[in-house]
Amino acid sequence: MTQFFEPLAGGVILGLSALLLLIASGRIAGISGILGNLLTIQPGNGWRWMFVLGLILGPIILSTTGFSLPAIEGSWAMMIAGGLLVGFGSAYGSGCTSGHGICGIGRLSPRSITSVMVFMITAAITVFIVRHVMGVA
C-alpha cells in the first residue's frame, strides 16, 4: 500500500503544479521545452529560469523531511548515450514525460497520446535488451 501511496501522492503534486502554472501563466509545464528555450538568450525566459530554480529547490526543501536524492548507479556510457538521446528525442519530438505525459495527455492531445505510447514501448524494449539480452544489470 505505502509502495503505491508515494507515487500517487507525488503524481497528484505534479498535476497540481502543472495546473498552477497553467492557471497563473497559461504555460505548459514541459521540462524539455523549458530547457530548450533556455538554450537561446531571448526575452520572456524569466519564468523559465524561475521554474528551473524551483525544480532544483524542491528536493532541497524536502531533504529537511527525510527525503533524499538517489545515488546514480548507471555507467558513464549509459548516462552520456541516454542524455544525448533524451535531449535530441524530446526536442525533435516536441516533448517528454512531463509535457506530453502529463500536460499533453491531460489535454487529451492525440499527438501526446501517440508520443507517450511510442516512448513507453521503445523504453521498455531498450530495458529488455540491456537487462535480458545483453545481461547488464
Added chain:
Amino acid sequence: MNFLFALLAGIGFGMGLTISGMVDPQKVLGFLDVAGDWDASLAFVMGGALMVFIPGFQIVKKQLTSPLFEKSFFLPSANSIDKPLVIGAVLFGIGWGLSGICPGPAIANISGMEDKVFGFILAMLIGMIVARRINAK
C-alpha cells in the same frame, strides 16, 4: 507574479518528482522492466497527475478566458501526428530506457551533486541543440 508562480510550480514539480520516486533511475528502470521483476508503482505517478490535470484542464478551459497574469494561454497548436513527433519519441524512449532519467528528474537531481547527473545534463543539452538546429532548417 508570473515569476513567483513559476517558482512555486517548479518547487511543486521538484517535490512531486522526489516524493513519487521518479528521481531514482533504478526505480524508473524497474518500472520499465516489464519482463523482469516489474515494479508497477510508478504507473501511479502518471495516474495521480492525470487524475488532477484532466478534469482541471477542462474546468480551466470553461471558466477562464485568459490566465491570471498573462493576456492569453500558450498552448501547443500542432495537431498532426508527423514524423518528427514519432522519431523523437522513439529516440527519447531509447535514451530513457538506457539511463532511467528524463529531463525533469535530471534537473531535480542537481543538488545531489553526482558527476553522472551533470554528464547526463550536458549530453542532454547537446542533444537538444542538435535537434533545434535540424528543426530550424
